[in-house]
Amino acid sequence: MDSHPFDRAIALQQVGAELFSGDCGPQYWNMVGPFGGVSAAIALNAVLQHPALLGEPVTLTVNYAAALAQGPFSISVRPVRTNRSTQHWLVELAQVDGAGATLTALTATVMTAARRSTWNSHDIPMPTVLAPMSLVRARSPGAIAWLGQYDIRFVEGGMPRTWDEADTAAPSAAASLTQIWARDDPPRVLDHCAIAALADLFFPRIFLRRRRRVPVGTVSMTTYFHASAAQLRECGTSFVLGQARGQVYQDGFFDHTAQLWSESGAPLATSSQIVYYKE
Amino acid sequence: MDSHPFDRAIALQQVGAELFSGDCGPQYWNMVGPFGGVSAAIALNAVLQHPALLGEPVTLTVNYAAALAQGPFSISVRPVRTNRSTQHWLVELAQVDGAGATLTALTATVMTAARRSTWNSHDIPMPTVLAPMSLVRARSPGAIAWLGQYDIRFVEGGMPRTWDEADTAAPSAAASLTQIWARDDPPRVLDHCAIAALADLFFPRIFLRRRRRVPVGTVSMTTYFHASAAQLRECGTSFVLGQARGQVYQDGFFDHTAQLWSESGAPLATSSQIVYYKE
Numbered sequence: 008m009d010s011h012p013f014d015r016a017i018a019l020q021q022v023g024a025e026l027f028s029g030d031c032g033p034q035y036w037n038m039v040g041p042f043g044g045v046s047a048a049i050a051l052n053a054v055l056q057h058p059a060l061l062g063e064p065v066t067l068t069v070n071y072a073a074a075l076a077q078g079p080f081s082i083s084v085r086p087v088r089t090n091r092s093t094q095h096w097l098v099e100l101a102q103v104d105g106a107g108a109t110l111t112a113l114t115a116t117v118m119t120a121a122r123r124s125t126w127n128s129h130d131i132p133m134p135t136v137l138a139p140m141s142l143v144r145a146r147s148p149g150a151i152a153w154l155g156q157y158d159i160r161f162v163e164g165g166m167p168r169t170w171d172e173a174d175t176a177a178p179s180a181a182a183s184l185t186q187i188w189a190r191d192d193p194p195r196v197l198d199h200c201a202i203a204a205l206a207d208l209f210f211p212r213i214f215l216r217r218r219r220r221v222p223v224g225t226v227s228m229t230t231y232f233h234a235s236a237a238q239l240r241e242c243g244t245s246f247v248l249g250q251a252r253g254q255v256y257q258d259g260f261f262d263h264t265a266q267l268w269s270e271s272g273a274p275l276a277t278s279s280q281i282v283y284y285k286e
Numbered sequence: 287m288d289s290h291p292f293d294r295a296i297a298l299q300q301v302g303a304e305l306f307s308g309d310c311g312p313q314y315w316n317m318v319g320p321f322g323g324v325s326a327a328i329a330l331n332a333v334l335q336h337p338a339l340l341g342e343p344v345t346l347t348v349n350y351a352a353a354l355a356q357g358p359f360s361i362s363v364r365p366v367r368t369n370r371s372t373q374h375w376l377v378e379l380a381q382v383d384g385a386g387a388t389l390t391a392l393t394a395t396v397m398t399a400a401r402r403s404t405w406n407s408h409d410i411p412m413p414t415v416l417a418p419m420s421l422v423r424a425r426s427p428g429a430i431a432w433l434g435q436y437d438i439r440f441v442e443g444g445m446p447r448t449w450d451e452a453d454t455a456a457p458s459a460a461a462s463l464t465q466i467w468a469r470d471d472p473p474r475v476l477d478h479c480a481i482a483a484l485a486d487l488f489f490p491r492i493f494l495r496r497r498r499r500v501p502v503g504t505v506s507m508t509t510y511f512h513a514s515a516a517q518l519r520e521c522g523t524s525f526v527l528g529q530a531r532g533q534v535y536q537d538g539f540f541d542h543t544a545q546l547w548s549e550s551g552a553p554l555a556t557s558s559q560i561v562y563y564k565e
Contacts, residue, residue: 087393126565233536254553
């Protein structure tokens with residue numbers, strides 16, 4: 008009853024040996040279909056709920072094959088290879104359409120592993136930015152439900168103030184840079200499903216780059232999880248810093264790379280995605 | 287007879303409605319199993335050979351579940367969803383082990399699309415580097431067959447000269463940067479399969495960062511194709527500039543991001559991968 012809306016949205020019921028069902032409800036709805044980050048979290052959650060799970064998530068790639076409709080879906084999840092310390096998964100999410108046909112709407116591959124302590128380091132120092140509480144919360148347009156489920160504070164690269172189509176920026180790593188602080192609202196203790204969703208929180212880089220809104224839709228997203236479940240739990244309900252940069256916009260598809268850090272500066276995850284755009 | 291060794295390595299024979307067989311041979315062999323880039327190209331080639339193919343490759347994610355053994359393999363390829371202009375694919379490569387069991391060694395997801403002309407740009411200007419013919423070709427240790435199949439010229443971030451384990455570099459975007467010029471040897475006209483392989487040409491970032499060789503193996507690689515088949519063909523047998531940077535090294539896995547440009551400076555593909563490491 009008093010569970011978090013995110014937990015309700017990604018909840019699954021086991022209905023077969025390797026089959027689950029779910030219904031993500033309206034609270035994380037985007038314009039057409041649910042917020043892609045929640046769909047990614049659902050795919051990951053199916054693996055985490057499987058009784059044969061080995062270890063914790065390391066990689067998640069989600070391919071968005073079609074928009075989900077409101078209502079129930081089924082999700083099949085299969086460990087295709089289990090090694091001594093790693094496990095590879097295939098996930099397929101399907102819905103029954105109006106004509107009674109079962110159609111695949113999303114596929115995912117996941118690699119989980121029993122991780123060991125090693126030499127650790129990184130090459131992505133957290134940018135020096137203002138603290139989240141010293142920044143104002145972005146207003147969320149009421150028309151997009153899922154935006155109301157996150158407290159997002161722009162550090163750099165917010166939505167254009169004018170849509171003047173002045174796409175005159177020279178190609179550079181700064182031209183499509185966005186940095187945000189973000190957390191669930193209401194707050195929720197971090198876990199891998201939350202990270203899978205937070206990795207998809209960036210508005211389309213092409214909006215920033217072109218100062219023009221064009222129809223868009225993510226077609227594939229890959230996230231690498233660097234933090235363990237214990238490390239995420241220790242972060243509690245603190246903010247996550249996210250950074251994204253566009254790479255190439257060409258013939259209807261653009262990609263970006265992204266990094267997520269804990270409020271204290273530890274790298275939590277890295278991600279990339281490719282997005283369809285029209286015109 | 288006089289086909290290119292790469293074409294022979296990725297060649298597939300259709301043996302069922304959605305089933306192919308292949309045998310990549312010894313020329314692209316790594317230490318254990320074939321070069322991961324060739325395995326990626328094989329997975330992509332299975333999609334390209336499927337009679338129902340729509341459009342050209344946009345995304346390729348390969349999960350390396352186990353090392354391939356020498357000898358034949360089977361590869362199943364299935365279009366899970368075909369939309370008006372995009373198509374989503376699942377690929378599974380399997381081999382029969384010594385005990386007669388068929389085991390999955392690799393999975394891949396691919397998205398193909400009929401691409402349209404749009405507003406095009408990018409945010410990854412090609413770094414200013416010396417021309418390939420003004421650099422010396424890297425020597426390839428004879429022990430690793432596949433390295434002999436590429437002409438690789440290091441611009442920046444070559445293999446450490448001393449393995450002194452002086453991993454004292456401060457985390458930074460430059461600490462694990464490598465830039466290379468590369469092309470097939472013998473030369474071969476560029477195509478998407480070549481790009482899938484070239485995207486995996488970087489030696490492990492952790493070698494550079496730690497100046498120490500530890501056991502490693504790629505577990506997942508994602509490549510986004512930005513150039514069309516026609517654009518690649520126009521590049522002919524010219525060199526490709528590749529750039530890779532490590533991101534996070536933690537508890538047995540590290541990731542990197544990479545970009546590939548044509549010799550004339552056009553962005554061809556972007557890629558990321560996550561690699562297992564021991565110790």
